[in-house]
Amino acid sequence: MNPNSGRFVLRLLAVFAALHVLWALLSALLHRDMLPSPLAVYRALFVLDGAETLLHIGTSLGRVFAGIGLALILGLLPGLLMGRSPHWNRLLDPVVYLTYPVPKIALLPVAMLFLGLGEASKIVMIALILVFQIVISVRDGVKAIPAHTYDVLTSLGAGRMERFLHATLPGALSSLLSTLRISLGTAFSVLFFTEIYGTEHGMGYFIMDAWLRLDYADMYAGILLFSAVGFALFLLVDLIEHRFMKWRG
């Protein structure tokens, strides 16, 4: 998927337009205020207070990035250790195996109990969702690096740090990015859940608030914005991949 290819962008636009036509048809058929027409929603979108909307978006993005950052900090080291050392893999594999299938969203009440309703529980929830994926993908990425990749470096006299920088890290990065793309969607959904409580900022709050005020046009405008931000994040991963994964073609 090349974000720069014009044909791909055209197809995206076509789908975007088709969805709007479908939406307009449905809303005309239904004729109820629970599904306003696209026109009404976009009108609501453009009269939103710019500064306040940016604050909502910024708050949400801040939480997502903090969650991703925390997950990377927690997940990279165990993943690298498990990939490089059979000893560490034996030690940590049962832990990952046992905890991986636990539906992390079910731990939301636990996170709220222990960390309160503030930022900490929101960020930790996002990190919790991502960290297992990161551990596993980094481990498998590192394991997939053929042993002979290290041979020439070793024969040249490369130390641990040089082997890590030139072989282990780029090998891990490749599978890390693929995982990030997939788990970003999950992280975004969880973000919505965590923004229902204990906050007056963020995209999730905005949508739920509009819902409570029965302001459906605003609610849909919020959903549109939320989706647009998600799409932008997706593009960002694409760009990073395009920049760093050229070698994979």
Added chain:
Amino acid sequence: MIDQAAAARQAQGERIPGAGFAARGFTAGYGGVPVIGPLGLDLPEPGIYTVLGPSGSGKSTLLRAAAGLLPDFGGSLALGGRPLGGGRRAGGAANGQAAVRVGFVPQNYGLLPWQTAIRNVRTALRIARPEEPRAVREEAAARWLERVGLGGLERRYPRELSGGQQQRVAIARAFAVRPDLLLLDEPFSALDAVTREGLQRLLLGSWRAQPSTMLFVTHDVEEAVLLGRRILLLPGGARTSDDRNRAEASSYKGGLLQIDNEALAELPFEDKRDSDKFQEQTRTLRRLLREGWEATDEP
């Protein structure tokens, strides 16, 4: 064009005793099962030495040990009196001697897939020659890629290069670090005949431009005869004490047979295949490989 053997002899004149590649009681194995040795040999420096032997004779094991890729082996390997073997064995640098610089070309090219051709060479130089200024290293990387005929393809990633081109990058990388010891582990065995011949010629040319001690492992008899100044024939088969006794009695001195190939090394590459000497050498080697330990007559 300077001749390979002539260049070798010229350098041999100033050779100090103990210089060159040496093995003393070298043994290695996997999981307690010995695959090679005990091996003893002294090779004058510089020169191309081809290592030939049936599969399982431990050719690659010897090379990997010299490259520092075997965690453990018996006996010792040295180049010019400096110990080889990497890790804790390579005490050279710690004893005030410079560590032996090794250029290694594996069969699968051993390029980092995430680095372009030029970056692969630069990375090797940065590791092997950290003391050199960056500009000097970058110039050397570009020059060697140019010399192996990859000018214009420097920014390509390995997957965008053919097998032959990838191996050219690996050869450029090995020479660019100006190694004391060049180790090539069946470098051309995955390539087609035409590409292979081109690369053999390239390798000889590069070596003449920058002579060093080169160990070239191959399972191809003709390749061993075409490239080597001397051919080291390793015996194959089971290693029992009976084998070893027979080895002592045979001409396999020091656990291997050294076959002089100077006469052929002096010929231009183009004329080698058609010469009588080439036919004679390959015939002898084939017979020796077939007969294994039984071989007792020197060619």
